Amino acid sequence: MNLSDSREINADVATVWAALLDPEVLKACVPGCKEMAGSATEGYEATVVQKVGPVKATFKGAVHMSDMIEPLSMTISGEGKGGAAGFAKGGADVRLEAQGDITVLHYDVEAKVGGKLAQLGSRIIDGFAKKMADQFFNNFQDAVGAPEADDEDTVAGGNDDTKKKGWFKRLVS
Amino acid sequence: MPKDGGIGAPTRRREDVRFLTGTGQYSDDMNVYGQTVAVFARSTVANGVIKSIDTSAAAAMPGVLAVFTGEDFVDVGGNPAGWLINSRDGEPMKEPKRPVLAHGKVRHVGDAYAAVIAETTEQAKDAVEAIEVDIEELPAVVNMKDALSSTNYVHDEIGTNQCFDWGWIEDNRAATDAAIKGAHHVTTLELVNNRLVPNAMEPRCSMAQYNRANDEYTLHTTSQNPHLTRLLISAFVLGIPENKLTVIAPDVGGGFGSKIYHYGEEALVLAAAKKIGRPVKWTSDRTEAFLTDAHGRDHVTTIELALDAEGKFLAFRTETMANVGAYLSNFSTATPTFLHGTLMAGNYTVPNVYVNVKAVFTNTAPVDAYRGAGRPEATFSLERVIDKAAREIGMDPIELRRKNFIKPDQYPFASAAGLEYDSGNYDALMDQMEKVADVAGFEARRKASEKNGKLRGFGVNAYIEACGIAPSNLVGVLGSRVGLYDAATVRVNATGNLSVMVGAHSHGQGHETAFPQVVAEMLGIDPQSIDIVHGDTSKIPFGMGTYGSRSLAVCGSAVVRATEKIINKAKKIAAHMLEASDGDIELTDGVFSVAGTDKSVTFGEVALKAYIPHEFPLEDIEPGLEETAFYDPANFTYPSGAYCCEVEVDPDTGKVSVERMTAVDDFGNVINPMIVTGQVHGGLGQGIGQALLENTTYDENGQLLSASYMDYVMPRADDLPFYTVDHSQGNACTHNPLGVKGCGEAGAIGSPPTVVNAVIDALQSGGKNVTHIDMPMTPHRVWSAMQNA
Numbered sequence: 031m032n033l034s035d036s037r038e039i040n041a042d043v044a045t046v047w048a049a050l051l052d053p054e055v056l057k058a059c060v061p062g063c064k065e066m067a068g069s070a071t072e073g074y075e076a077t078v079v080q081k082v083g084p085v086k087a088t089f090k091g092a093v094h095m096s097d098m099i100e101p102l103s104m105t106i107s108g109e110g111k112g113g114a115a116g117f118a119k120g121g122a123d124v125r126l127e128a129q130g131d132i133t134v135l136h137y138d139v140e141a142k143v144g145g146k147l148a149q150l151g152s153r154i155i156d157g158f159a160k161k162m163a164d165q166f167f168n169n170f171q172d173a174v175g176a177p178e179a180d181d182e183d184t185v186a187g188g189n190d191d192t193k194k195k196g197w198f199k200r201l202v203s
Numbered sequence: 204m205p206k207d208g209g210i211g212a213p214t215r216r217r218e219d220v221r222f223l224t225g226t227g228q229y230s231d232d233m234n235v236y237g238q239t240v241a242v243f244a245r246s247t248v249a250n251g252v253i254k255s256i257d258t259s260a261a262a263a264m265p266g267v268l269a270v271f272t273g274e275d276f277v278d279v280g281g282n283p284a285g286w287l288i289n290s291r292d293g294e295p296m297k298e299p300k301r302p303v304l305a306h307g308k309v310r311h312v313g314d315a316y317a318a319v320i321a322e323t324t325e326q327a328k329d330a331v332e333a334i335e336v337d338i339e340e341l342p343a344v345v346n347m348k349d350a351l352s353s354t355n356y357v358h359d360e361i362g363t364n365q366c367f368d369w370g371w372i373e374d375n376r377a378a379t380d381a382a383i384k385g386a387h388h389v390t391t392l393e394l395v396n397n398r399l400v401p402n403a404m405e406p407r408c409s410m411a412q413y414n415r416a417n418d419e420y421t422l423h424t425t426s427q428n429p430h431l432t433r434l435l436i437s438a439f440v441l442g443i444p445e446n447k448l449t450v451i452a453p454d455v456g457g458g459f460g461s462k463i464y465h466y467g468e469e470a471l472v473l474a475a476a477k478k479i480g481r482p483v484k485w486t487s488d489r490t491e492a493f494l495t496d497a498h499g500r501d502h503v504t505t506i507e508l509a510l511d512a513e514g515k516f517l518a519f520r521t522e523t524m525a526n527v528g529a530y531l532s533n534f535s536t537a538t539p540t541f542l543h544g545t546l547m548a549g550n551y552t553v554p555n556v557y558v559n560v561k562a563v564f565t566n567t568a569p570v571d572a573y574r575g576a577g578r579p580e581a582t583f584s585l586e587r588v589i590d591k592a593a594r595e596i597g598m599d600p601i602e603l604r605r606k607n608f609i610k611p612d613q614y615p616f617a618s619a620a621g622l623e624y625d626s627g628n629y630d631a632l633m634d635q636m637e638k639v640a641d642v643a644g645f646e647a648r649r650k651a652s653e654k655n656g657k658l659r660g661f662g663v664n665a666y667i668e669a670c671g672i673a674p675s676n677l678v679g680v681l682g683s684r685v686g687l688y689d690a691a692t693v694r695v696n697a698t699g700n701l702s703v704m705v706g707a708h709s710h711g712q713g714h715e716t717a718f719p720q721v722v723a724e725m726l727g728i729d730p731q732s733i734d735i736v737h738g739d740t741s742k743i744p745f746g747m748g749t750y751g752s753r754s755l756a757v758c759g760s761a762v763v764r765a766t767e768k769i770i771n772k773a774k775k776i777a778a779h780m781l782e783a784s785d786g787d788i789e790l791t792d793g794v795f796s797v798a799g800t801d802k803s804v805t806f807g808e809v810a811l812k813a814y815i816p817h818e819f820p821l822e823d824i825e826p827g828l829e830e831t832a833f834y835d836p837a838n839f840t841y842p843s844g845a846y847c848c849e850v851e852v853d854p855d856t857g858k859v860s861v862e863r864m865t866a867v868d869d870f871g872n873v874i875n876p877m878i879v880t881g882q883v884h885g886g887l888g889q890g891i892g893q894a895l896l897e898n899t900t901y902d903e904n905g906q907l908l909s910a911s912y913m914d915y916v917m918p919r920a921d922d923l924p925f926y927t928v929d930h931s932q933g934n935a936c937t938h939n940p941l942g943v944k945g946c947g948e949a950g951a952i953g954s955p956p957t958v959v960n961a962v963i964d965a966l967q968s969g970g971k972n973v974t975h976i977d978m979p980m981t982p983h984r985v986w987s988a989m990q991n992a
Contacts, residue, residue, distance in 0.1 A: 113332045116247045142904055144312065145247030149490060149910030152902070 031120075031159050033139040037167045040175030040196075043126050046133045047101035049174040049198050050124065056093075059169035061162055064088075070095050078110060082143075082158050083151040087115030102126055116145020132175075139163060173198045208731075209724035210941075213877035218715045227454040230408035231486050233423045238410070239268055241472055241485040242327035244317035244334050245494065246309035249343035249566035249905020250357070253307060253316060257335040261319060264333055266326030268479045271471060272317045273306025279474075280439045282465055282530075286537035287682040288367045288562075296367035296562070299358035301530040303440065303467040303474075309338060310357055310529035311566050312907055313494025315467065320475045320483055343566040343905030347503060347524040350563050357529055357564040366527055366536070366562035371544035372621055379557035382518035386509035390592035395977045396580045398501035398526065398899035400915055401573055405456025406487035407496065411472035415480065419447050424469050426452035426738075427462045427708050428748020431685070433740050435465040435533070441473060445740075448473075452738040455710035459889070460572040461496040462710070463750045464533040493910040498899055499573020501526035502539065506584045508592050509555075516607045518555035519547055521584060527562045528569035534750075535571040536562065541681045542577030542669070542751070548618040549585045550629045550665045550843060551607040556619040566905040572750060574889055575948040578668040579955065586664045586956035590963070591974055600960070601637070604665050605630060615937075622669060624841045626934040629665055632867050635932050636663075636845040640865035645849065648862075649968065657851040659862070660965025664846045664957040669839035670945030671756030671936075677838070688835035689758035690745045693722065693765040695773075695828035697814035699807035700732040703765075706746015707758035708738050711885075712947060713878040714754060718762055720874050721941065725766045727793035728806055744831050752945025755874060756840045756936065763940040764832035773809045775824050780804050780812055840936045840944040844868035846953040848924075850961040854969055857986025859895055859962055865927040866953060871936040871944035879946045883928045886950020892918035893951070894958035898979050916979075966992070 039046050049055045053074055057066035060078060068074035073094035080089065091110030098104040102125065109119035120141030127134040141159050143151065151158070175196060208214055221227050258270040281300035288296045305316040317334050321327035344350045344357055350364040357364055370376060383389055409424040420443055426432045429450040437445045455462060468485050475483040487495070503524045509517040525539035544558035593600040608629040609616050616624045637643070645661050652659035672678065675686035692704040703722060709715055715735045723730035736742050746758065770790055777795035778785035787798045796803035804812075812819075813828035849863040866883050873879050896916040900909045909915040935942030955978060962980055966973040971992040976984055 114328070142902075142906075144904065144906050146490065148312075148902065148906035148908060149493070150913065152906070152908040153914060 031141045031156055033141070033159055033163055034137070035163070036134055036136040037171065039133045039135050039171055041133060042131060043101045043128045043133045046126055046135060046174055049170070050104070051095070052198070055170070055173055055198050058173055059166050061165040061169070076110070082147055083154045085115045085146050085151055087112035089118065112147070114146060116143060116147040118143045118147060135167070208729065209720055210872070210874050212720060212875065214716055214720060214730070214875055216713045216716045216878065218709070218713065229405055229454045229456060230410060230423045230425050233410050233453065235412060235482050238482040238484055239320050239322060239479065240324045240327050241318050241320050241475060241483050242324065242331050243315040243468070243485070244319070244331045244336070245491070246305065246312060246314040246316060246338065248309065248338060248340040249312050249345070250341040251309050251338040252341065253305065253309060254337040254339055256317060258317065260335060261330040261333040264326065264330040266322035267319060267330045268322070268481070269320040269475060270317060270330070270334070271304060271475065273302060273304040276303040277306060279303060279441055282435065282467065283439050283533070284531040284536045285533045285684050286541070287684060288369055288536045288540050289682070290368045291370040291373055296536060297361040297363065297365070298531060299361055303470045311568050312905060313491065313568060314529065318471050318475070320479060343903070345565055345567065345901050345903055345905050347526055347563040347565060350565050351524070351561065357566055364564045366531065366564060369540050369544070369560045369562070371540065371558040375555060375619070376557045379518045379520050379555040382555045383507055383509040383520055386517050387512045388510045388592070388596055390508045390510070390588055390595055391505065392588045392591050392975060393505045394584060394587055394975060396500045396502040396504065396583055397893060397897070397978045398570070399499040399573055399893055399897050400493055400899050401459045401461035401496050401499060402917060403457035403459060403461060406489060406492040407462065407466065407468065408484070408486040409469045409472050410482060410484035411476040412482045413476040413480065419449070420473055420476070421449045421451065422469060422473055423451045423453060425455050425462050426450065427455070427458040427710060427750055428746065429708065429738055429740050430706065430743070430746045431748055432465045432469065436470060436473065440465070440470045443473065449739070449741040451740070452708055455708070458710050459574045460499060460576060460750060463748065464497055464571060466495070490910055493915070494907060495568060497532045497535070497569045497571035498528065499570065500580060501570050502580045504580070504584050506588045508588045510592060510596065514596060514598050514603050514606050516551050516553035519553055519585065520557045521547060521559065523558070523560045525560050525562045526565055526567065526570050528565060528567045530569050532569040532571035534576070535569060537683065538572045538577045539580070542572070543581050545620050545622050546578050546581040546667065546669060547585065548620040549582070550609060550627070550667045552609050553607065553619055558620070567901055574886065574951040575668070576751065578948065579952045582664070582666040582952050583956045586666070587959060587975070590960045594967070594974070600663050601633060604663070605633060623838060624667070625838055625937040627667070627841060627843050627869055628932065628934055629843060629845065631932050632843065632845040632869055633665065635929055636847055636865055636867040639867065639927050639929050640847050640863065642847065648849065652851050656854070658854055658965040658969040660850050660852065660961040660963065660968060662848050662850070662957045662959065662961025662964055664953055664960060665844070666846070666953045667841055667843040668752070668948060668952055670752035670842055670948070671836055671840035671939070672751040672753050673839050674837055675835050685747070686835065687747055687757070688833050689747050689753070689761050690743070690831065690833045691758060691761040691765045692744050692829065692831040693762065693769050695769060695810045695813065697811055699810040702734055702736055703762060704736045704743040705758050705762060706743055706748070707754035708746070708749045710749065712749060712754055712882070713875065717755065717875045717878055718759065721759060721762055722766050725763070725770065726806060727791060745833070752842070752947040755941065755943045756939050756945050757834060757836055759941055759943060760836065760939045761832045761834035764834050765830045768830035768832060769828060772824070772828060772830065773806070776809050776812050777804050779820055779824065780809065837938040840871065840939065842868060842870050842944040842946065842949055844949055844953050846957045848954070848957045848961050850958065850965055852962060852965040852985060854989065857982040857984070857989060859980055859985060861891055861924045861958060863927070864891070864924050864954065866950060867929045867932060868946065868949050869932050869934055869944070870930050870946045870949070871933050872942040873930055873933060874941070874943065876930065879930055880928050882946045883950045884926055886948060886952070887926055887954050888918050888923055890951045890954030891923055891958060894955040894978050894980060896922065896979050
């Protein structure tokens with residue numbers, strides 16, 4: 031399964047780069063992520079609960095970054111083992127491109143599944159992967175990107191929404 | 204006697220009463236005191252190195268009694284292939300070991316590398332989850348063509364993915380090449396015989412008991428041939444002496460080939476039962492069945508047919524890649540070779556045939572015999588290329604076949620593929636088919652379909668198969684490591700009823716009804732007084748099991764021989780009772796009489812006398828009335844048939860519907876026409892399933908994508924038409940005492956090419972120049988072919 035797309039993130043390249051290496055951000059953004067620990071250099075350990083078609087499982091996996099050219103590109107690879115449900119593994123080539131104040135994040139994802147996930151879920155795996163990617167980047171946009179201009183008031187108000195929107199950027203800025 | 208019970212009577216199947224009332228006894232119904240459960244840990248990757256397995260956490264889980272890994276079986280033998288095939292250069296085939304549990308490497312998704320024995324299924328499953336295994340995934344070898352050129356080996360120790368490169372008949376190669384080179388016309392076709400999952404209704408199940416008191420094992424298992432399973436476990440795998448191992452295959456819910464073979468799960472439960480001192484049962488779930496039952500077919504073939512200017516066949520030449528999967532299953536080397544190449548002359552007088560088969564290891568489930576086993580693949584290739592040739596040279600497909608049929612006065616006929624056909628009349632079959640299928644009325648039906656916006660096609664097919672495997676002398680020459688006779692014991696009890704112990708195993712074939720019909724006919728007694736005992740090695744002298752449409756032709760012949768011995772002895776007893784010479788005793792309708800007198804005794808009186816031998820001439824006759832016979836045939840049997848079908852194709856969607864299907868078969872003599880009809884129906888359903896619906900799909904990583912009924916499409920009632928089945932054109936087999944030929948596989952052999960031929964005809968009639976579509980002909984494939992035509 032291959033998936034290529036790009037997303038505009040409402041933050042500068044350095045912020046996006048830092049966010050991609052932050053386990054807290056990843057934990058908040060990976061759909062179904064229950065635990066995430068580690069570092070970019072050592073790799074991350076993650077626990078993700080997901081339901082693919084009829085198969086629901088807890089995936090324990092490792093994620094590591096390679097080919098890192100700060101702040102331009104990196105390869106993220108990971109493998110999750112879901113016991114009787116089988117496994118999912120894959121990688122994403124991520125490239126960051128500055129466009130004025132914002133960053134365009136290009137990604138090429140390659141994923142494969144095995145065991146019960148492949149046996150029972152293969153028909154729906156492409157749609158599932160697309161949904162996962164969409165959710166991740168929506169979450170990532172929310173976490174990293176600055177609020178839209180017409181949301182300025184809300185940010186200033188500091189209500190619950192602002193905590194969700196752009197919290198990482200505010201933390202580091 | 205009236206034909207309500209003997210040979211030729213359409214007696215209802217007595218076994219159906221228990222099957223239809225839920226009182227069948229299958230392996231999983233066997234529950235015994237102290238029974239435990241085995242669950243297997245199976246690979247989720249198609250190819251990988253087992254770096255480490257830590258079972259300590261699993262072993263400490265609640266209810267866990269033992270955990271096994273491949274390490275526990277390194278000192279026992281492997282599960283062997285039953286036939287040795289030599290390559291064209293004389294080299295023997297490559298035979299990598301097939302262990303009880305994977306050791307060192309896993310080689311297909313579903314390959315078991317560990318097993319947990321626990322008190323309950325849930326506990327065992329939880330413990331399997333707790334096994335810590337580190338398997339380093341390697342790239343998988345999936346596509347056969349890639350496998351042959353790859354240096355990524357399924358079995359590193361053999362240094363190739365080619366099991367063998369077989370030529371049949373190698374001495375005919377040059378003549379075949381020359382005939383094709385000089386031919387007036389050559390038709391070439393590349394085709395795929397799609398891989399199938401057997402899908403027996405009952406998944407596999409094995410339950411082992413070990414008796415410490417006498418060191419004896421009992422294995423209840425889903426087997427088509429319990430004696431062979433016992434032999435393989437004894438002689439090759441675990442080394443348990445045959446006299447210490449009883450294998451029982453009780454009611455078995457379908458096999459279609461997949462339960463011929465010995466599987467590692469059987470050895471595992473036996474070893475486990477001894478180790479923990481308690482019975483151990485494993486029951487496959489449906490996913491395991493998809494992943495680990497031996498699959499069927501999976502050939503990729505190029506076939507060439509050379510013709511002269513009049514349409515006479517000059518030569519067939521084929522090149523085939525046959526997938527054997529990750530390990531050699533017991534019949535896997537025979538199926539694409541001697542059960543396939545030897546049939547490549549079909550029903551035809553063609554003088555030159557050359558067959559090349561390369562068997563290929565891949566990281567997929569083992570592939571072995573499936574209903575028809577090699578013969579459907581042969582028929583499919585032949586009958587597709589003949590149909591294509593007919594279209595190319597502009598000859599009616601029936602006429603082209605008739606022009607090349609072997610004629611009735613040519614038997615025995617030595618085929619160019621090395622067999623000697625004993626009997627047949629292919630023109631008569633075709634005549635009957637044209638009649639009962641109302642072929643003359645097809646054009647009118649086509650016009651009616653066109654009015655409804657549908658393309659109607661007519662497809663025809665002729666087949667021959669070699670059944671009743673087989674003569675041990677012949678199969679021995681061909682590489683079989685076993686003999687292929689069968690055995691029966693006829694026991695007449697003192698009160699006149701009979702127990703007949705047969706080596707054939709019934710798992711849908713109706714032996715319990717058909718075999719008594721034979722004995723009843725010979726003795727002139729009520730078939731209801733005769734019971735068949737099968738599937739238990741402790742009760743039956745020996746048996747080579749049920750497959751290859753062999754039960755009646757081989758085991759039924761053993762029943763005849765044993766019954767003849769019974770009659771001979773009973774006549775002696777009757778002669779003694781009647782104070783006559785046994786040469787003067789006649790047996791008619793269950794009564795022994797002295798020829799030309801009114802002196803007689805009944806069969807029941809003779810039976811009683813045999814067991815109460817007062818005033819018996821003991822020096823001439825032993826007490827008792829029980830006889831055993833082993834029967835080894837002189838040749839294969841050669842059922843044949845002419846099939847046709849009509850399909851409608853929806854040109855907008857590509858959906859195919861089979862509207863009419865006619866099967867006219869020569870099965871020789873028929874013992875129970877109702878059972879024969881049912882067998883043909885079942886085969887037709889499976890053949891249509893293969894042609895239109897069923898496909899086994901592995902992705903490039905060796906993941907089985909069609910591993911459930913959501914993705915693997917089995918035929919349903921509304922996918923199938925009403926069938927016209929006719930077996931009026933029987934020519935008795937010349938060399939077995941019943942004159943029978945075998946009917947179990949015919950429908951699955953004859954129907955796939957018939958359906959494909961009909962679909963091509965339909966598309967051609969609609970102006971689409973489509974010459975071939977690979978099976979299964981899904982709406983997507985048919986529609987795509989139409990768009991590209």
